[in-house]
Amino acid sequence: DTSLTEVNSFSPSVPISPSSMINQYKFEDGPELRDLFITVDDPESHITAIETFITYRVVTKTTRGEFDSSEYEVRRRYQDFLWLKSKLEEAHPTLIIPPLPEKFIMKGMVERFSDEFIETRRKALHKFLNRIADHPTLTFNDDFKIFLTAQAWELSSHKKQGPGLLSRMGQTVRAVASSVRGTVKNRPEMFTEMNNYMETFSQKINLLDKIAHRIYKEERDYCNEMKEYGPIHTLWSASEEAIGDSLKGLAGCIDRCCRATERRMAGLSEHLLPMLHEYILYSEILVGVLKRRDQIQGELDSKVDALANKKTEKDLFSEEIGKLEDKVERANNALKADWDRWKQNMQWDMRSTFTNVAENNLHYYEE
Structure with missing residues (x-):
């Protein structure tokens, strides 16, 4: 199932405790x-x-x-x-x-x-x-x-x-030539689905990253404001004997809230933000991997077309096509196995990180 909904969905049987959630995966x-x-x-x-x-x-x-x-x-x-x-x-x-x-x-x-x-x-x-x-x-x-x-x-x-240098230039020329050919003719449906999945994943992970940075900025601004209000109430208490104790208590409360907010921000900057950014980079990497697979497929398609139009040198072309077919099969099998492994790790990272954020939020509001 390539649906993105499974990334942030939990079974009803999962225990309520965030720590228990983490231990399930x-x-x-x-x-x-x-x-x-x-x-x-x-x-x-x-x-x-x-x-x-x-x-x-x-x-x-x-x-x-x-x-x-x-x-x-x-x-x-x-x-x-x-x-x-x-x-x-x-x-x-x-x-x-x-x-x-x-x-x-x-x-x-x-x-x-x-x-x-x-x-x-x-x-x-x-x-x-x-x-x-x-x-x-x-x-x-x-x-x-x-x-x-x-x-x-x-x-x-x-x-x-x-x-x-000449070898690297040759690789670049082949990559450009393959990209110019456009969409490959015989791409298996599985890899078309992967491309569609990554397009959706990239949009969602970038949106999550923007939201997370906005939350972090709002928390930082809130914390900076609280750092100003605490000392103000302490100074105020010195000139108001009747309500001095209450103002000092309020200043202490603001200070505790500020420290709790700083711990919450540290959780975002140390866990959530790096994880989201890493998967933004992963989405770019996967797009590149899928393009390289298509380039290998494109080489095979072009040789098959050339063979169909050639009346001579058929034996030579047939041998090259056989080698390219093996290369395409190896590339496909490698990507299939790595794709499943990557999705499993990605889902683990998403679940554990967002569960950690939820647990930190619980501690924050308890404080």
């Missing part, structure tokens, strides 16, 4: 089955004559036999994460690669290189690597292993071994 792969643990921490600022940048410590612990050691510690900067993402997309064009945070901050919420910006990015990079580690295919990618284990100079050397 678990990933298939529990922590006890994991053999690769990654932590991104310890951001460090570097200032050179040319640029200023941040590196993060990446600590990996594993029991896998293909690793030479059980623990690694390396430092990586943002452009290293970008390189890894591009290599994963190159190796697995129809798998759903987790999103990275953007290079520059969105919506002007915090300044670049501020403590808040660096911590927000650190969390996103940590999630990016752990989503790859939990993926049944991406986790065994050779470039991912090198990213986790190679020292800086080794990684730099490995990057230089990538495809040359």
Whole structure:
């Protein structure tokens, strides 16, 4: 069922307690089955004559036999994460690669290189690597292993071994040619449904993001106003002996409300807003994955058309078509499996995050 209604619907049998709701939904792969643990921490600022940048410590612990050691510690900067993402997309064009945070901050919420910006990015990079580690295919990618284990100079050397300029240009030309051809002729209905689903999902997740940011702004403005009213009532109490105690009590109440609102805002900025933004990025990634699948299908369609118009070289075309049919089948199977996995994780994230917001709201109004 590809309906979006299931994302925020609960069975009538779900217990009332928000904590109980969260406990109902678990990933298939529990922590006890994991053999690769990654932590991104310890951001460090570097200032050179040319640029200023941040590196993060990446600590990996594993029991896998293909690793030479059980623990690694390396430092990586943002452009290293970008390189890894591009290599994963190159190796697995129809798998759903987790999103990275953007290079520059969105919506002007915090300044670049501020403590808040660096911590927000650190969390996103940590999630990016752990989503790859939990993926049944991406986790065994050779470039991912090198990213986790190679020292800086080794990684730099490995990057230089990538495809040359002419190879990259050829890939770009094929992608453009495929897009010019327009809609593929023989797209399976399943992938048309995926495209329609993502169009609706993108609209809804962007709307949710706008609403969440509006709520956050209103809460922030409300909190700033309360911070002004508390001291005013304290000063007022000094000049009104008859109602001084009442004014002091009111000032204390305003102060408690302000602290409760700040905790509520922290819950929004640490959980809800990052989750919604991550799935906005996911929606863009999925649109790209579906386009790449269509490009592979388009290559096959064009060869079939060419074969129908050719009287010579039929054997050569038949061999190419056979290879393309295999390529299309592999691409389709990879996307089908990843699509189901992505939807399951997305539904878990939505349920757990919105349940967390509801629980925080309950605590807020109780306070």
